[in-house]
Amino acid sequence: MHELSFVCGLIRLVEGSAAAHGLRRVHRVLVHVGDRSCVSQEALVFAFGALAQGALWSGARLDLQTVPESSQVLVAEYEGQDDGP
């Protein structure tokens, strides 16, 4: 279950970035999963559901996109919103 560690990394990266941008909600995160990364996409989804808790993550969706001939797992982008008027 090294996917748990990957999702912990994802949460720290996005939380740090969202704080820097003043975002209070994350709607969607896109992760690129290399087909040679030995990472299970099902396990990523499971770990995300278990670990992405709290107001910032309420209703957030995890999208996964397989990248051929790559061993990297990247958080490519995310979408969020600030407080708004």
Place this chain on the structure above:
Amino acid sequence: MKVLLAQELTKVNSDVAAGNRRRLASLGVAMVNIIGSPGAGKTKLLEATLSLMAGTIRTGVIEGDVWTSRDGQRIAACGIPVVQLNTQGACHLDAAMVSSALDNLNLTGLDLVAVENVGNLVCPASFDLGETRRVVVLSTAEGDDKPGKYPAVFRGAHAIVVSKVDLIGHTDFRLESFERDLRLVNRTAALFPVSARNGTGLDPWVHWLCGVAKSGRRQSVSQRGR
């Protein structure tokens, strides 16, 4: 609002690993990350290796295990400084665990830190610990088809130790088949067929490891010179 990140999910770990690497380099200490399946013979290899290097290379050991301190006790019985890490279920060591283990070793008195990772050929491959060199141990009983089945761990290795070669006659393991499969994913790793039980092949492996330890010392001297 869309934010582009394009960062590896292991970045948090990689940053801590880079810190470990800088800390060890500044002290002239090398570190090897030893990865292999449960029962591949990682601890047995360390016991045999440490007794041959005693008096030449001052080594400390970080033992990664899910629950027990059995391996740590075996290393301590050799008179070697050892820190036992229990991952409480996690399948790999990460750089932060190794950082706290390094705090508990007297690094200024060492040339080499040998990290025995949790027995697993998959997860440890993804986590840089800040090591100078990465070593994979595979026993003949596990079969010669493993490089193709677990390419990530074999691709990232600087040396491969094929252990338990004294048993090879009782297995279907063929060194030539293994090397052919290995070279498809890793063309440069040094290959050491050994038996830690009867000593076969240990000398070239120990020579390689001593070279890694000495490279750590040279690196530190050249850094101080700058």
